[in-house]
Structure formats: structure tokens, C-alpha cells
């Protein structure tokens with residue numbers, strides 16, 4: 001397929017403005033602006049039902065927006081969805097295979113579907129590229145979660161897309177397989193592929209070049225992980241040595257304390273009023289003869305705060 005890409009993308013693989021989608025009376029994507037540079041890995045985070053999947057589908061033209069506009073890979077998301085799909089790999093939350101076919105047979109099926117030629121060489125190259133060659137004759141149904149996911153990724157990149165849209169690709173996959181999957185994603189991005197990936201995992205967010213946080217269909221934070229943590233204005237103290245429920249309950253009652261969470265035998269105490277937080281922590285530490293020290297605010301602390309704020313706005 002050929003078409004002249006629009007010059008309006010300014011080097012971005014994705015550039016959308018005011019993207020809005022309603023289902024019935026509910027607005028699930030609400031004036032979303034999003035830019036993703038070519039070769040960038042952007043993490044898309046947010047609570048369940050916040051609009052991540054819907055936004056991804058709008059970007060690749062699987063759904064049409066009720067309002068808003070944009071370009072993806074230089075093509076208009078409203079009118080050129082076939083061209084976008086041809087150059088995009090989309091891994092959905094529940095990828096499926098023929099369980100009674102081997103890895104090779106599954107990939108061969110996908111290659112036929114997309115009329116990829118030369119088919120045999122394309123499948124061979126994909127098996128090699130994703131480290132699947134040694135297992136090519138294993139039945140898909142007998143693979144572990146990590147290998148199934150690798151097969152799904154292979155099926156998505158076999159046609160050499162320019163953009164990968166990954167919707168919670170590592171749900172239910174063990175940490176080692178997740179790490180290998182992310183190494184693969186970074187290799188692909190280093191080769192020029194652009195990746196937009198939705199996830200609920202903090203460690204995965206930290207492996208993205210940039211993150212975008214969406215709540216109730218609205219983007220409420222974006223930037224590098226450090227930028228998002230810094231812009232939250234949250235401070236964290238760590239009280240060492242007593243993670244008891246009683247101590248946590250006492251802390252929660254004090255002004256300046258917004259979040260209290262146990263980490264082993266430590267307690268992490270988080271708040272946005274630095275002075276009030278320090279007073280609260282010092283009071284409790286003194287009363288109980290415990291040590292307290294300033295700690296690092298985690299991305300998880302920031303996301304919990306963003307979620308709480310978004311819930312309060314919705315009420």
C-alpha cells in the first residue's frame with residue numbers, strides 16, 4: 001500500500017489532539033493529547049477502566065473518535081486506518097493461538113494471513129530474531145506463559161511494523177520472562193521501532209523512556225519517571241523497625257500524612273506538606289523510640305495519589 005504521509009507529524013510516530021470517545025452517555029477518553037516520538041518507548045498507565053485500551057484503539061484506527069484528530073505514522077487516524085494497521089503491530093491483552101499447532105505453524109499461519117513473502121524465509125527470520133528457533137516444533141498449547149508471550153510478540157513484529165501497540169503484554173508472566181520481554185522491546189526500539197505499552201507494573205514503567213498516566217479518560221501526568229515523581233511534590237519518610245498495624249493507624253490520624261505503607265518491617269510515610277509530614281513522623285518515632293529518615297518517593301506512591309485525586313474530582 002502506498003500513500004503520502006502527512007508532514008504534520010513533526011517526527012512523531014503518534015501525534016493526536018483532543019481525542020474523545022464516548023460509549024453511550026459515558027466519556028471514556030476525554031480530550032487526550034499525546035505525542036510519541038519515533039523510536040521512543042512510552043508507558044501508558046492508569047487504573048482499570050481509565051481508557052488505555054480505548055485510546056490505543058483510537059490511535060490505530062480500530063475505533064473512530066467522537067472528537068479530536070491526529071496522525072499515526074504520518075497517516076490520518078480518522079481516514080487512513082488501513083494504512084496505519086499495515087504498519088502497526090498490536091498485541092492485545094488476550095492474545096490467542098492455535099494451541100494444537102506448533103510455534104512455527106502458528107507463525108506460518110500469520111504469514112499466510114498477511115501474505116508475507118517469501119513466507120518460509122520470513123518465518124525463519126522471525127523465529128531467529130525472537131529466539132524461538134530451538135522451540136519451533138513445540139505445540140503452542142504446551143508453552144509456558146513467557147514463551148507464549150514471545151510467540152505473540154513474534155506474530156506482531158513479523159511484518160516489520162514501525163509501531164508496536166502493546167496492551168498489558170506481560171500480565172501473568174513471571175519476572176524473568178518479563179525482564180527478557182523488556183530487553184527485546186528495547187532491542188526493537190533501538191532498531192527504530194516506536195512502542196506504546198500499557199502496563200500496571202511499576203518496574204515496567206521505569207523501563208520506559210517516558211510515561212503517561214491516564215485517569216477517567218484524562219491524562220493527569222506525563223514525563224520521564226523522575227519528572228513525574230518530582231512534579232508530584234510528594235515527600236517520603238521511612239520509619240524503621242516497626243511495621244505494625246497499630247503504628248500505621250496512629251500515623252494515619254496525624255495531619256500531613258497522606259499515605260502509609262508497610263515495606264517489610266519499615267513503614268513508608270508520604271505527604272505533600274513537607275513540614276507537617278516531618279512533624280508527624282518525628283512525633284511517632286520519638287513516642288515509640290524508633291528511627292526515621294527521609295526516603296525516596298516511589299512511582300507507586302505518586303500513582304496512588306493521582307488516582308485518589310482523580311476519584312475525588314469525579315465525585
Ligand SMILES: Nc1ncnc2c1ncn2[C@@H]1O[C@H](COP(=O)(O)OP(=O)(O)OP(=O)(O)O)[C@@H](O)[C@H]1O
Nearest residue numbers: 023024028046047048049050051052053054055168
Ligand atoms: N465497546 C465498549 N462499549 C461500552 N463501554 C466500553 C467499551 N469498551 C470499553 N468500554 C468502557 O470504557 C471504559 C474504559 O475502558 P478501557 O478498556 O479503555 O480501559 P483500560 O484503561 O484499558 O482498562 P484496563 O486497565 O482494565 O484494561 C471502561 O469503563 C469500559 O467498561
